[in-house]
Amino acid sequence: MGTYETAATLDFVVDAVPGLSSTTLGWILVILAAAFEFLGVIGLKKYSEHKTLFNGFIYLLGFGGAFAWLYFSFEYLQVSVAYAVWIGIGTAGAVIINMLFFGESKSVGRIASVLLIVIGVVGLKFVS
Structure with a gap:
């Protein structure tokens, strides 16, 4: 058997954009994955309230796109770091979307917890 190579590569983007490193592309893909996850969260909330075809589509598109972009990011970043x-x-x-758009609690404890998550994410980005 030969070596395993994945077809999921976006190296042509790195080659086409001057100054773009493969690591930077990996982080862009993680951010895209997170943006699609936000869409999925909104779709999930809407679908749980009103089971319409459109809300289901947004839910599936959001989470499906999130996993696809995350998968592509694994070509350029360590899986453990990209996933975390x-x-x-x-x-x-x-949490922020649900606080701003869906009336969830905006308690000091929740906000502090979100800040701790952000600090952890930034820390992982800087040490990897």
Whole structure:
């Protein structure tokens, strides 16, 4: 058997954009994954309230896109770091979205907890 190579690579983007490193592309992909996760969170909340085809589509598109972009990021970043940062951004984003748009509690404890998540994510980014 030959060596295993994945078809999931975006090296052509690194080659096409002057000054773009593969590591930077990896972080861009993690951020895209987090943005799609935010869409998935909104879709999930809306779908749990009103089971419409549109809300279900947003829910599936958001989480499906999130996993796809995260998968691509693994080509350029350590899986453990990319996954942890994605989870941190997604968790903090979900809490903030639900506080701002869906009336969830804005207690000091929740806000402090989100800040701790953000500090952890930034710390992982700087040490990797």
